Amino acid sequence: KGVKVVCDIYQDTDYGREIHEATQDQLKVQGLTLAASSAHKPSATDFAAAVAKLKKANCEAIMMGTIIRDTILPVSTGKKSGWMPIWVGPVGIMDTLVASAKGGVTEGLYSMTSFEFAYPDDKRAVVQKFVADYKARVGKNPNQAAQLGYVAADLTFQAIKGAGRNLTTDSFVAAMEGISGYQDIFGGSKLSFGAKKRQGSNDAFLVQVENGRWARKSGIRGY
Template sequence: MPVLHRRLLLGASAAALLVAIAPAGAEPAKGEPIYLGVSGPLTGPNAQYGAQWKMGFDLALDEINGGGGIKGRPLAYQFEDSQSDPRQSVAVAQKFVADPKIVAELGDFSSPASMAASPIYQKAKLVQFGFTNSHPDFTKGGDYMWSNSVSQADEQPLSAAYAVKRLGLKRIAVLHLNTDWGRTSKDIFVKAAKDMGAEIVATEGYLADEKDFRSTLVRVRDAKPDGLMLISYYSDGALIARQAKQAGLTLPIVAASSVYSPKFIELGGDAVEGIYTASRYFPGDSRPLVKEFVAKFKAKYGKEPDAFNAYAYDTMILMAAVMRESGTDRKSIHDGLAKVKDVPSVIFGKTTFDTKTRRVDGAMNVELVVKDGTFQLNEAHAAVR
């Protein structure tokens, strides 16, 4: 069966399952809230991601609590600003594990920030649900680390296939965030691209707060690549694209899915036109569950949701399903994540965990390109596992 056809069937069945999660006509939730702790950026260079999370969380809570909550009790969250800084995420973790009302934790945004705090959550037996943590080692921190983010071990080979097999790039320069996440992602991409027959002519790491890439781009230009790979977030990726254009580098650019946000286009302007990326989520997807999510998000916020909104929404729906089925104490949530099956998901169609990796199976790769100031399906696009 074609992949996109399977996606339609998954979407239809997931939409039917949604009735069981938020039954029509249920009384709105009342009483003492059940609290999830959220560790993430509300200030600092990654603050926009925290704002995007809150929109996804709040849309999901409208549905969850409007449909009766968790056995009549409302679900809520306590958001602590970590700036996605590992030092601050550790302090947030200490606060959450000491607070008995926090039954599970969501976040942090970056894998390094989450992984710095993982030993605290593991020791206290409080689930750390890193829903944007794609570092392959995140869930190896212990059996209380779970994620519905696709591991870079799976994503970067898909990025390499997009660059080498779909776009025909043979000499690639890689620019990457010089963090554990960025270096690990770069290593996986480089190996995969080489295995596919490409030559990596340059690799350049940069700091998250770096603003001037001119000398880096000169070195990249001198290596004579036929394409660039950006392992970046949307803010730094947009800045690199702008400066590459100013430097006269007009090569094809492929970027990791972490740039996929309207903010990338807003910050990059004309410089990001023609940049290729991929995503686990695309608002133009024809699955009923995606169409319903996009319509509700637009009605509430007046704009189209991006992948970070979708991951936050999915995560809150998932946690509600786990607590309804297994209970609301810390151990029940941990045990319930291993048992839950086929929870409706905007990203995955249905969510079921591989209990060995504590990650979700079945992610899709939707190939995109920036065209006319928007993300669009790449011409003759193919979604691949």
């Protein structure tokens, strides 16, 4: 979108600082610098000063090292003053609570993720079965955390199965390293591991809040 003025807002935690550092690293690659930055405690609820600071810097896009409440509140605060820059966060903000925030305040918010969130009305049979089984056990529809948890558990199960009956730490690690092209049932990026490959995937895609739901907006992009 031709953005040149990039800022960030992040919680002052290891998680938030990693997003802050990653933003700076990527801007260097693009020949840009961070125009303004604002850090806050995870418990913060007042973002008036932070938003005013970012607005004063004429930020066109704001990278977010936030999770749920501290994602909703800055965006909401900006909109109340008529200021609507591009807000972009990582997979940590891609929760149904964020997308369905009261009054549609997060409409237009972006998230860069390697995980595909499947809504309960997803027509795929495998997803429908997962939703039905989860709801029967828990009594409510699975959110993003539940789906990510399922993927993590399934990956672990695949490695245990691959390690065989004589399971040891070494055989488990070897089995994990042998996983290649793993595709979760929800449609996220494929995962592959190895002796020198621990991240699983270097692929991601863009999603955006539309009508209170996360909607995919790009194909897979490597990084």
